[in-house]
Amino acid sequence: DAGVTQSPTHLIKTRGQQVTLRCSPKSGHDTVSWYQQALGQGPQFIFQYYEEEERQRGNFPDRFSGHQFPNYSSELNVNALLLGDSALYLCASSSGTGALYGYTFGSGTRLTVV
Amino acid sequence: GIQVEQSPPDLILQEGANSTLRCNFSDSVNNLQWFHQNPWGQLINLFYIPSGTKQNGRLSATTVATERYSLLYISSSQTTDSGVYFCAVERPGTYKYIFGTGTRLKVLA
Numbered sequence: 001d002a003g004v005t006q007s008p009t010h011l012i013k014t015r016g017q018q019v020t021l022r023c024s025p026k027s028g029h030d031t032v033s034w035y036q037q038a039l040g041q042g043p044q045f046i047f048q049y050y051e052e053e054e055r056q057r058g059n060f061p062d063r064f065s066g067h068q069f070p071n072y073s074s075e076l077n078v079n080a081l082l083l084g085d086s087a088l089y090l091c092a093s094s095s096g097t098g099a100l101y102g103y104t105f106g107s108g109t110r111l112t113v114v
Numbered sequence: 115g116i117q118v119e120q121s122p123p124d125l126i127l128q129e130g131a132n133s134t135l136r137c138n139f140s141d142s143v144n145n146l147q148w149f150h151q152n153p154w155g156q157l158i159n160l161f162y163i164p165s166g167t168k169q170n171g172r173l174s175a176t177t178v179a180t181e182r183y184s185l186l187y188i189s190s191s192q193t194t195d196s197g198v199y200f201c202a203v204e205r206p207g208t209y210k211y212i213f214g215t216g217t218r219l220k221v222l223a
Contacts, residue, residue: 102162
């Protein structure tokens, strides 16, 4: 049973560029959340997708956008990259609200903006 | 917003020692998990424990929701236990985890 799969694992982009990160949820999960983890910090919630809609959003600018597909996989897009966007981006999946069994996290995509 | 504080922030142990990590939260929660983040960044789920006590091998956890804290016990620590331990909580009616400040554990051989 595959867990949460994220791609790519590492990425280097130039300031001002755009990036797309991808996430496939754990089998049986229908909800995908995205988190940003800066070096030495705890993960910070970006947004959550359920039934192809953004259900909740954290304190991130509109440069961060997402999408969920009918097969429950998800993309995170970041436009006009800034040096401060360099971080580990984590995807988490859950079933429904996540309140019953918790969240399963992927291994993350490490983004470096130069 | 809810505050989630973990203690101690740093911990160094000799292999074989026991330890207790604490997570305090400032408001009611309906969801709590403990994670171990390995050196490669992956968050490994240790316990989903919004209340009560659970055990898994050398690890156990207890959450007392009414008193707003959770404890993670590590017994007979091993070098592979090194890394950062996070607790994360979810408030009722929200769909996001708030992560604690983390405990950085180093186990020496």
